[in-house]
Amino acid sequence: MKEIIYHGSDHIIEKPEYGLGATTNDYGRGFYCTKSLELAKEWACGKGSDGFANKYELDLDELKVINLNQEPYNILNWLAVLTKHRTYWQNSSISAEAKAYLQEHFYVDISDYDVVIGYRADDSYFSFAQDFVSGTISLQKLQRAMHLGELGEQIVLISKKAFSHIKYLGNESAESSIYYNQKNDRDKRAKQAYRSEKNITANLDELFILDIMRGNIQNGDPRLQ
Incomplete structure (x- = not known):
């Protein structure tokens, strides 16, 4: 199977190189792409200068692909991978324990794969993840x-x-x-919608990170459905 993907950058990249990129990116070092041309152009201009949406054909045949947005994985698997690589997190009384719990019970070793598919924890999305880890919002709101x-x-x-x-x-x-x-308008809309969502009183059945840790909830637990 072949996919058309795009990489937004401030320069043209005809031959992507293995081993480049920061280890503190969402999934560590790698070449980050999207199927959306519009998003690639937004990422290319993220620093306020002109850029390019580089277009590629990716042949997925014979490649091991993990999609963290599909079963058997859930959002806590994605979050455990994120906490492993992203270094800056809000300081709170439970953040360190929460990150340790997520990595112990939900971490997926992506090093066995060739391609990773998952959420992009950019701008507002990363702040949403931080709020959950610090105990501010429920899993359902995340x-x-x-x-x-x-x-x-x-x-x-x-x-x-x-x-x-x-x-x-x-x-x-x-x-x-x-x-x-x-790009800024998209992020602003997400933040405005999030503020409205955050102000809605949580349902008693919703799970917070403390509930997950106290209940020893792990992969496959029906309470995560």
Whole structure:
């Protein structure tokens, strides 16, 4: 199966290189892409300058792909991976314990895979995840929040093998006068919707991180449904 994917950048990348990128990105070092041309252009202009949406064909045949947004995985698996790589988190009395619990009971070793698919914890999305880990919002509110702003999924090439399965097809320019504002507007809409959602009183059946830890909830627990 072949997919068309895009990578937003301030320069043209005809040959993506394995082993580059920060270890503190969502899934560690890798080549971060999206199926959305519009999102790629927004990411390309993230610093307020013009950029490019580099276009590629990714041949997924013979590649091991893990999609953290599909069963048997749940949002806590994604969050455990995120807490493993992202270094800055809100300080609270339970954040450190929460991160340790998530990594012990929900962490998925993605190093065995070639490609990772999952949420992009960018801007507002990362703040939503932080609120859950610090005990401010319930699991149910986090799940709803991750669809606000329609930031979509990211496709990340993380193995050397994956980089041999990608073919450069060209690029489209991204004007910061359009896409920088569009990116900020998308994030602003997500934050506004989140504030409204956050102010809604939690249902007694909703799970907070303390409930998950006290109840020793792990993968496959029906309470996560």
